[in-house]
Amino acid sequence: MLTFSETLIDKIAIHKVGDRNNEEGVLASEGELNVNGEIKEILGAYFLSSFKGGGFYQFYHAQELENNTVYSCVKIIFEDPEQLHEQSRILAKYLYETSNHPSIQGGDFYTVYFQDCMYNNEPVDAIGLFKSETRQTYLKVYPGANGYTVEAEQGIDIRKLDKGCLILNMEKEKGFIVSSVDKTSKAEEARSWMDDFLRVKQREDEYFQTENVIKMYKDFVVKELPNEYQLTKADQADMINKSKKFFKEADNFQLEDFTEKVLETPELIDSFNNFKKSYESENDIQISNEFDISESAVKKQSRVFKSVIKLDKNFHIYVHGNRDYIVKGFDQQTGLQFYQVYFNEEK
Numbered sequence: 373m374l375t376f377s378e379t380l381i382d383k384i385a386i387h388k389v390g391d392r393n394n395e396e397g398v399l400a401s402e403g404e405l406n407v408n409g410e411i412k413e414i415l416g417a418y419f420l421s422s423f424k425g426g427g428f429y430q431f432y433h434a435q436e437l438e439n440n441t442v443y444s445c446v447k448i449i450f451e452d453p454e455q456l457h458e459q460s461r462i463l464a465k466y467l468y469e470t471s472n473h474p475s476i477q478g479g480d481f482y483t484v485y486f487q488d489c490m491y492n493n494e495p496v497d498a499i500g501l502f503k504s505e506t507r508q509t510y511l512k513v514y515p516g517a518n519g520y521t522v523e524a525e526q527g528i529d530i531r532k533l534d535k536g537c538l539i540l541n542m543e544k545e546k547g548f549i550v551s552s553v554d555k556t557s558k559a560e561e562a563r564s565w566m567d568d569f570l571r572v573k574q575r576e577d578e579y580f581q582t583e584n585v586i587k588m589y590k591d592f593v594v595k596e597l598p599n600e601y602q603l604t605k606a607d608q609a610d611m612i613n614k615s616k617k618f619f620k621e622a623d624n625f626q627l628e629d630f631t632e633k634v635l636e637t638p639e640l641i642d643s644f645n646n647f648k649k650s651y652e653s654e655n656d657i658q659i660s661n662e663f664d665i666s667e668s669a670v671k672k673q674s675r676v677f678k679s680v681i682k683l684d685k686n687f688h689i690y691v692h693g694n695r696d697y698i699v700k701g702f703d704q705q706t707g708l709q710f711y712q713v714y715f716n717e718e719k
Contacts, residue, residue, distance in 0.1 A: 430547035479505035
C-alpha cells in the first residue's frame with residue numbers, strides 16, 4: 373500500500389526526449405529545476421496521484437542486475453542524491469534509444485527524488501521517472517480597458533500522468549520495489565516502457581500470489597471442469613461464489629484449506645491439484661501453497677471474477693448466493709432451455 377500525505381519533492385531534473393522515429397534527439401537541461409513550494413505541491417499531485425499500490429515489480433537482467441541501465445542509475449542516485457541530474461541525463465538518452473515503437477511520441481522526461489513516501493506504513497525515499505507526451509490547449513483571458521484579450525497556449529494536463537514509475541529505496545539486492553503506470557499506450561507500446569526501458573518483472577509477493585491463484589481457479593472452473601464434468605453455468609457460478617467468499621474472509625491462503633472449503637470433494641480436489649501443476653508449467657510461474665492474501669489483489673480481481681449466466685442476448689443472471697434457488701430445465705413445447713429462479717422477496 374502506497375500513501376503520500378507526508379511526501380516531499382527534494383530534487384527535479386527535466387529533459388526533452390524527442391521522437392526517435394523523426395530523429396529529434398534529446399535536449400538535456402544544464403541543471404536541476406528550481407521551483408517554489410506551491411509548484412512542488414502541484415507537481416507532486418501530478419506525479420503521484422496515479423500510484424495506489426498493488427502489482428509491484430522489480431528490476432532484472434538476464435545476466436547481471438547491474439547491467440540494467442535504469443537500475444544502475446537509480447542505485448547511484450539513492451547512494452548520493454546529488455548525482456540526480458547527471459544520472460537523469462543518462463536515463464533520458466537511454467529512454468530515447470529504447471523508444472523504438474512507431475507510435476511512441478516525444479515528450480518531457482522528469483527524474484524526481486521524493487522523501488517520505490509511505491509503503492505499508494513505513495517511510496521510504498523514492499525516485500520517480502515520468503514522461504509527459506500529450507499536450508492540451510488552454511485559453512488565457514486577460515481583462516483590459518477596452519475589453520478582453522484571449523490567447524491560446526499548449527501545456528500539460530496535470531490531471532493525467534502519461535507514463536511513470538516510482539522506485540522505492542527497498543530491497544536493493546533484489547532490484548528495488550517498483551510501481552509503474554502507462555495511461556497513453558496500447559499494449560505493445562506499454563511493453564516498450566516496461567520491457568525495453570525499465571526492464572522489470574512482477575515481484576512474487578502476496579499480490580502476485582493472490583492474483584495468480586484467483587486467475588488459475590477461474591480458468592479451472594470455466595475452462596477445465598466443463599471438459600471433465602457435466603457442469604451447468606449455475607454450478608460454475610456457485611463454485612466461483614464459494615471462492616470469492618473464501619478470499620474475502622480469509623487472511624491467509626493455504627492450499628489444503630482452500631480446496632477443502634471451496635471444492636470439498638476428493639475428485640475435484642485431485643483435479644484442481646493436477647491443473648495447478650500444468651497451469652504453472654504453461655505460464656512459467658510458481659504459485660505457493662501458502663501465502664498472505666492481498667486485499668488489493670482480491671478487490672481488483674473481483675471486478676472481473678463475476679458469477680454471471682449469459683442467456684443469448686436477452687438476459688444476464690447474476691448469481692450471488694444459494695445454488696439451490698436456481699434450477700435449469702428444458703421445455704419440450706418450445707424446444708428452449710430455461711432457468712427457474714426462486715426467491716422470498718422482490719426488491
